[in-house]
Amino acid sequence: xxxxxxxxxxxxxxxxxxxxxxxxxxxxxxxxxxxxxxxxxxxxxxxxxxxxxxxxxxxxxxxxxxxxxxxxxxxxxxxxxxxxxxxxxxxxxxxxxxxxxxxxxxxxxxxxxxxxxxxxxxxxxxxxxxxxxxxxxxxxxxxxxxxxxxxxxxxxxxxxxxxxxxxxxxxxxxxxxxxxxxxxxxxxxxxxxxxxxxxxxx
DNA sequence: CGAATGATCGGCT
DNA sequence: GCCGATCATTCGA
Numbered sequence: 630x631x632x633x634x635x636x637x638x639x640x641x642x643x644x645x646x647x648x649x650x651x652x653x654x655x656x657x658x659x660x661x662x663x664x665x666x667x668x669x670x671x672x673x674x675x676x677x678x679x680x681x682x683x684x685x686x687x688x689x690x691x692x693x694x695x696x697x698x699x700x701x702x703x704x705x706x707x708x709x710x711x712x713x714x715x716x717x718x719x720x721x722x723x724x725x726x727x728x729x730x731x732x733x734x735x736x737x738x739x740x741x742x743x744x745x746x747x748x749x750x751x752x753x754x755x756x757x758x759x760x761x762x763x764x765x766x767x768x769x770x771x772x773x774x775x776x777x778x779x780x781x782x783x784x785x786x787x788x789x790x791x792x793x794x795x796x797x798x799x800x801x802x803x804x805x806x807x808x809x810x811x812x813x814x815x816x817x818x819x820x821x822x823x824x825x826x827x828x829x830x831x
Numbered sequence: 832c833g834a835a836t837g838a839t840c841g842g843c844t
Numbered sequence: 845g846c847c848g849a850t851c852a853t854t855c856g857a
Contacts, residue, residue, distance in 0.1 A: 672838070681838070692853065709839050710851030716838090729838060760839055770852095805838045 630654075630787040635778060638700030643719050643726040647673040647819050648798055650717070650784070654791065655733055657766045657782045662741050664766050666733030666756055667793050668784070670820040670827045672803050674716070676725040679815075681803060684725035695774050696725035703782055705763070705773040712760030713769045717777065717784070731804070731818070732757045734793065734826040735765070742766065758828045797822040804828070 633653065640646060648671075656665040674682040676696070683693045683706075695704040696718055704716040704727055720726040733756045735742055742765035746755055756762040763769065768782070777783050800816040820827040 674838080683838085690854075706838090707852055709837060709849090710853095711849095712839050714838060731838085754841090758840070761841095803838075 630785050630790065632778070632783050632785045635699075635701045638717065638719050638777065639721050640700070641720060643673045643675050643728065644817065646717075646719050647671045647728045647817070650728060650730075651798055651819055651821055652791075652793055652796060653784050653786050654736060655730065655766070655782075655784050656737075657768060659767045659781060662738060662767070664738030664741050665736045666762070666766065667736055667791055667826075668730055668732075669734050669793075669824045670731035670818070672729040672731055672819070673817040674727045674729060675817075676720075676727075682725065682727070689725075693725065696727050697723055698774070700726075701777045703768075703772050703775045703777055705768060705770050707770055708760065713763035714759050715763045715766075715768050715772075729759060730762065731759045731820075732826055732828045733762050733766075734824065736791065753826050757826050793821065793824075796824070 650668050650671050653668050654665050655668055676682055676684050677687050684696050699722040700719040702718040704718050706714055708714050716727040716729050718727050735756050746765050756765045798819055799822045801818045802816055803818045
């Protein structure tokens with residue numbers, strides 16, 4: 630297994646990075662509690678040219694300024710007042726590209742995740758959704774701006790040492806993007822085919 | 832300073 | 845499967 634490097638995140642192609650993140654393992658470790666999960670669903674947000682992005686048309690506020698930092702940074706923001714959305718910042722400093730992690734398949738620390746979610750039995754309700762996976766893994770806005778090369782939160786590639794092999798990738802229009810115009814129909818939501826852990830599987 | 836908005840979740844039918 | 849609560853952030857006055 631190997632931790633993904635700064636070079637991986639700082640490449641120019643956010644769509645390529647979104648696809649390559651599928652099948653990698655997102656890990657967090659807070660207060661000695663290690664949790665991890667395989668990324669099975671991502672969404673690409675291509676900065677200033679993307680109407681669905683917070684950084685559309687070069688918008689830069691206190692909240693979104695994290696997206697302008699260099700690739701390999703965590704960007705967490707609060708949606709609907711209560712949901713913590715975890716994003717990976719990509720590309721170089723000044724280019725506000727990001728990948729939203731929409732769902733993961735639980736791997737390590739499942740008991741901790743159950744406890745954080747206040748659940749008793751494991752199911753796709755544990756981590757299948759951008760808001761709840763953050764809750765399960767202990768991610769919240771205080772993580773925003775942390776480097777993914779650090780020791781609290783990172784992403785690693787375990788090659789085939791995970792219960793997910795030879796998967797296929799399907800792409801579809803992004804969730805929750807309802808604007809008119811061509812950007813709304815870009816198939817920039819990527820998920821592992823036939824996974825029961827993606828958010829759209831009921 | 833007030834109002835509108837949203838990359839959603841969970842409970843109920 | 846559908847419906848609506850919920851609140852930080854943003855933008856206009």
